[in-house]
Amino acid sequence: MTNKNYNKTQLLWLVVLRVVIGWYFLYEGLAKLLTHGWTSYGYIMDSQGVFAGLFKALGQSQSLMPLVDTINIYGLIIIGLFLVLGLFEKIGYIGAIFFLVLYYLSHPALLNTVYLLPPEGSYLWINKNIVMLCAVAVLFVFPTAKRIGLDRFIFKNKKTL
Amino acid sequence: MSTIENKDNKNKTNIENSEQNISKGRREALKTLATVPVLGAMAYGTYKKTKNERTNRLAADMFRFQEMPSPALVTEGNVIRVGIIGVGNRGIDLMRAIGFATPENIENLKTESQKNSRDTRYKDFVEQENLNVKITAVCDIFDAYAERAILAGANIHREGLNGKYGERPKRYLNYKELLAASDVDAVIIATPDHWHAQMAMDAVKAGKHVYLEKPMSWTVPETFALREIVRNSKVIFQLGHQNRQIETNKRGKEIIEKGLLGPISLIETSTNRNDPNGAWVYPIHPDANPNTIDWKQFEGDPNRVKEYMEYMTSNGLAKYVGPEARDKFSLERFFRWRCWWDYSTGLSGDLLTHEYDAINQMMNVGIPDSATSSGGIYFFKDGRTVPDVLQTTFEYKEKNLAFLYSATQASQFRRSRKFMGHDATMEIGNSITVTVDARSEKYKEQIDKGVIKPGKPFYNYTPGQKDVDAVTSATQLYFAERGLLYSYVNGKRYNTTFLHLKEWIDCIRTGKQPSCGIEEGFQEAITAHMGTRAYLEGRTMYWDKDKEEIVRG
Numbered sequence: 118m119t120n121k122n123y124n125k126t127q128l129l130w131l132v133v134l135r136v137v138i139g140w141y142f143l144y145e146g147l148a149k150l151l152t153h154g155w156t157s158y159g160y161i162m163d164s165q166g167v168f169a170g171l172f173k174a175l176g177q178s179q180s181l182m183p184l185v186d187t188i189n190i191y192g193l194i195i196i197g198l199f200l201v202l203g204l205f206e207k208i209g210y211i212g213a214i215f216f217l218v219l220y221y222l223s224h225p226a227l228l229n230t231v232y233l234l235p236p237e238g239s240y241l242w243i244n245k246n247i248v249m250l251c252a253v254a255v256l257f258v259f260p261t262a263k264r265i266g267l268d269r270f271i272f273k274n275k276k277t278l
Numbered sequence: 279m280s281t282i283e284n285k286d287n288k289n290k291t292n293i294e295n296s297e298q299n300i301s302k303g304r305r306e307a308l309k310t311l312a313t314v315p316v317l318g319a320m321a322y323g324t325y326k327k328t329k330n331e332r333t334n335r336l337a338a339d340m341f342r343f344q345e346m347p348s349p350a351l352v353t354e355g356n357v358i359r360v361g362i363i364g365v366g367n368r369g370i371d372l373m374r375a376i377g378f379a380t381p382e383n384i385e386n387l388k389t390e391s392q393k394n395s396r397d398t399r400y401k402d403f404v405e406q407e408n409l410n411v412k413i414t415a416v417c418d419i420f421d422a423y424a425e426r427a428i429l430a431g432a433n434i435h436r437e438g439l440n441g442k443y444g445e446r447p448k449r450y451l452n453y454k455e456l457l458a459a460s461d462v463d464a465v466i467i468a469t470p471d472h473w474h475a476q477m478a479m480d481a482v483k484a485g486k487h488v489y490l491e492k493p494m495s496w497t498v499p500e501t502f503a504l505r506e507i508v509r510n511s512k513v514i515f516q517l518g519h520q521n522r523q524i525e526t527n528k529r530g531k532e533i534i535e536k537g538l539l540g541p542i543s544l545i546e547t548s549t550n551r552n553d554p555n556g557a558w559v560y561p562i563h564p565d566a567n568p569n570t571i572d573w574k575q576f577e578g579d580p581n582r583v584k585e586y587m588e589y590m591t592s593n594g595l596a597k598y599v600g601p602e603a604r605d606k607f608s609l610e611r612f613f614r615w616r617c618w619w620d621y622s623t624g625l626s627g628d629l630l631t632h633e634y635d636a637i638n639q640m641m642n643v644g645i646p647d648s649a650t651s652s653g654g655i656y657f658f659k660d661g662r663t664v665p666d667v668l669q670t671t672f673e674y675k676e677k678n679l680a681f682l683y684s685a686t687q688a689s690q691f692r693r694s695r696k697f698m699g700h701d702a703t704m705e706i707g708n709s710i711t712v713t714v715d716a717r718s719e720k721y722k723e724q725i726d727k728g729v730i731k732p733g734k735p736f737y738n739y740t741p742g743q744k745d746v747d748a749v750t751s752a753t754q755l756y757f758a759e760r761g762l763l764y765s766y767v768n769g770k771r772y773n774t775t776f777l778h779l780k781e782w783i784d785c786i787r788t789g790k791q792p793s794c795g796i797e798e799g800f801q802e803a804i805t806a807h808m809g810t811r812a813y814l815e816g817r818t819m820y821w822d823k824d825k826e827e828i829v830r831g
Contacts, residue, residue: 136313140320147324179354179784201316269310 123259131261134252135200141249142213143197149190156186163232166225192216203266210257217250354410355787361415361462361486363453363477364469365427367560368491369418372466372518373430375775376409376783380430385438398771404436406776409783414461417450419572420612422565424449452575453477457484464514464786466779467491471628472586472621475500476579482511489782491518492635493627494803497585498811498828501803508796516782516792517799519635523777525741530697530706531640538712539699540720542641542679547633548693549625549685557658557666557687558616558628562609573607578621590619595814598663610661617662619814624664625653625685626809633683633695634805636706638798640697645804646672646681648820648831651813657688670809683809702736709740804828 123131149155157176164172175181192212199209224232226240238245262268360376362369374383387400413431418424427447434444450456457465457480464487467477475495481488488508494517495501508515521527533539551557577583583604590599598619602608615621616628637643653668666687673680684693694705701718705711714721716732724730778794785792808819808828818831 132313136316140316143320144324147320151324151328179788198317201313201320203313265309265312267310269306 123261123264128261128264131256131259132203132265135203135206135256135261138213138249138253138256139197139200139202139209141197142193142216143201146190146193146195146197150194155190156182157189158182158186161185161223164223165230165232166222166227168222172223189216203262203268204271206260206262206266206268207257210253213253214250214257217246217253221246221250356410358409358411358783358786359414359461359463360411361417361447361450361456361459361465362413362427362431363417363456363465363467363481364473364491365416365418365423366420366468369423369466369468370427370430372468372489372491372775372779373413373427374403375773376411376466376779377406377436378413378430378433379403379436380426381433381437381439381441381443383430384433384436388438402771402773406773407780409780411783413447415450415456415459416447417453417456419451419575420563420566421570422563451572454480457481457486462486464489464783468518470576470615470621471623472496472578472582472615475504476582478515479504479507482507482513482515485511485513487514487782487786489516489518489779490799492802493623493631493806494799495807496621496623496627497582497589498804498807499585500582501800501807502826505796505800514782514785514789514792515796515799516778516785517794517796517802518775518778519632519639519794519798519802520774520778521632521636522639522793523772523774523781524636524708526706526708526710526739527636527639529710529739530704533704533710533712534640534697538702539697539704540701540715540718542697542699544696544698545637545679545681546693546696546698547630547637547681547683548695549629549633549683549687550690550693551687552690556690558614559658559660560613562613566609566612568607571607571612573605573612576612577604586620593815598814601661601663617658617660617664619663622664623806624810624813625666625668625687626651626670626806626813629685630668630670630683630809631802631806634681635794635798635802636695637681638801639793643674643677643679643681645801645821645823646808647675648673648818649805649808649812650818651809653685653813657686665813668809668813670812672805672809709738711735712737 161172161176164176175185193216196209196212196216199205200213221244224230224244224246226242226244228241263272362373365373370380370383373379379387384400384403387403391397391400412434416424416427416431418427428449429443429446431447432443432445433441435442437443448459450459453469456462465481466489467474467481468491469477471493473496474490474493475497478488478490478494479500482504495504534542587599590596600618600620602611604620611618611621616624622628649670649672651668651670653665655662655665656667658666668683668685670683671680672683694711695707697704697706700715701720702712702714705713713734714725714730714732714736716725718725718732721730721732725732730736781792784790804821808821811828812819815830820829820831821827822829
């Protein structure tokens with residue numbers, strides 16, 4: 118896939134989109150890291166929908182919960198850094214989609230779901246996680262990091278890419 | 279000429295090329311690193327935001343806490359085989375807390391819940407998580423207690439009378455035989471105080487994990503010995519201060535650590551009870567007699583008794599020994615052993631330790647620099663040697679803090695546990711009330727603005743406020759008020775002792791250290807001994823930190 122055919126405006130907004138989504142992930146991760154004793158336990162135990170049982174079992178596992186929290190915190194931070202810096206761009210997008218899918222499966226916006234922590238908007242089937250997931254998918258097919266980002270340096274000598 | 283011109287031209291193009299290369303390199307670098315400054319903005323923003331959150335909060339926000347969901351209540355791993363040594367009143371409580379109650383007890387709970395729909399104790403017990411443990415052994419020197427415990431241990435389905443029961447645990451007549459059993463992984467010790475440390479040491483030597491009722495020890499020398507043995511072992515040791523699991527204490531710790539009270543100079547705690555049960559005048563079992571009780575074993579371990587007698591006689595305290603001979607059978611001394619120093623640690627070991635450990639949990643105070651005590655037997659003149667009124671003051675010079683304990687067993691007028699800070703005072707028990715001080719400097723602005731009314735409760739926290747406690751006796755009420763009976767995990771009510779035992783069982787499986795381990799236990803025991811010695815000897819006791827010994831003033 119080539120990414121040299123965008124005009125300047127297209128490139129600018131694609132990069133902006135990549136950086137703001139990266140920013141969002143990065144700060145979500147940092148804020149959790151800086152909150153003493155933060156855990157996703159409450160969120161996971163409030164899961165709804167088809168996979169709720171699976172998420173709750175995960176939440177109740179003493180050995181897995183600390184791992185889930187660590188993966189969540191550092192996953193968000195690493196994905197955020199990748200997107201902001203344009204580093205290993207595609208890995209960043211795949212990671213972002215992975216997390217967003219999990220968040221949606223745990224808290225789907227279904228017809229009859231009521232959550233303990235009410236969302237800040239009103240959703241039916243489509244919520245902000247889905248919107249962001251689609252934006253990341255768009256970025257995946259319109260990559261930019263080899264033009265603006267550290268990937269430019271890393272993949273400099275690999276012409277085929 | 280032409281060659282010179284050619285040379286010049288070549289030089290010119292070389293210079294142009296290298297300039298082009300430099301600017302191309304610059305452009306490359308710029309395009310590669312264009313978004314890096316975003317990270318600077320992130321770092322600046324995060325730093326500022328965190329700093330603002332710390333400093334610019336309104337007083338009301340400072341007392342707004344995030345609900346911290348507690349860890350999951352599931353116990354994974356193999357079945358842990360538990361032996362219980364001492365199944366009197368507390369021992370049977372502990373058995374019920376880990377899920378094993380006598381069928382008779384369950385019938386009673388059922389009846390009570392039928393009579394009063396608000397009494398949820400039966401439901402709570404049946405719904406309480408299974409800890410995946412098995413009671414394989416019980417030991418008691420009184421036959422009736424042992425038989426009752428066997429029934430409880432076999433009641434694996436939590437059934438009432440005429441239910442389906444499991445395998446009966448084996449009864450041992452001597453605790454050393456129980457410790458030698460190969461089908462016991464861990465022991466719960468709930469005997470009288472004079473046996474605590476000795477049995478714990480023997481259990482650790484036998485490689486069994488130990489849950490030991492408080493206080494940790496009866497004599498000072500055994501306190502050091504037990505610490506040494508546990509430190510050099512791999513067993514999981516938990517001292518039975520269930521206050522470690524109380525939700526309000528965890529919130530209290532947060533309040534203190536956030537500095538919301540300002541510098542704390544005085545902590546005031548108390549015991550206020552006014553019924554025979556609260557003064558250790560426990561009922562005497564009708565089946566008790568010299569044939570059903572092994573009095574020889576009750577007397578205690580000879581080495582420990584020797585330590586006790588040496589201390590008492592060499593310090594002119596012989597009047598507190600006895601008065602009856604140690605080898606003389608006595609139903610009163612067997613059931614109401616807390617009333618005599620021969621077996622007891624008095625108010626210090628029984629009730630001051632609850633207050634102390636709660637403070638140590640919230641503030642990590644450690645062993646005090648000094649202890650001064652006074653008191654006497656002012657109401658229960660029933661032949662006891664242990665006082666029923668006691669005041670002890672502990673000083674922490676380096677922490678600029680005093681801790682006052684005041685107890686009476688002849689008035690139950692409520693006195694709250696207070697942490698008195700320069701800016702606010704926190705009263706803490708089964709709920710928390712914080713009252714801002716009129717002379718506070720920290721809250722001066724808010725007081726001036728009228729946001730805070732000094733002297734009036736400003737922050738109040740009561741977990742599970744809607745539940746009505748099915749608390750029956752006065753002594754139970756005393757414990758409930760101090761938060762020692764129930765705690766809340768993720769909004770659900772739990773027996774605090776269950777949570778404390780659960781933590782111990784979990785640590786056995788994970789190899790982690792429980793919240794009231796040997797170091798906390800050592801601090802608890804030494805602090806209580808300092809208070810007791812100060813009372814007995816009538817002078818201030820000091821702790822020599824470097825030499826680790828209690829010295830006289």
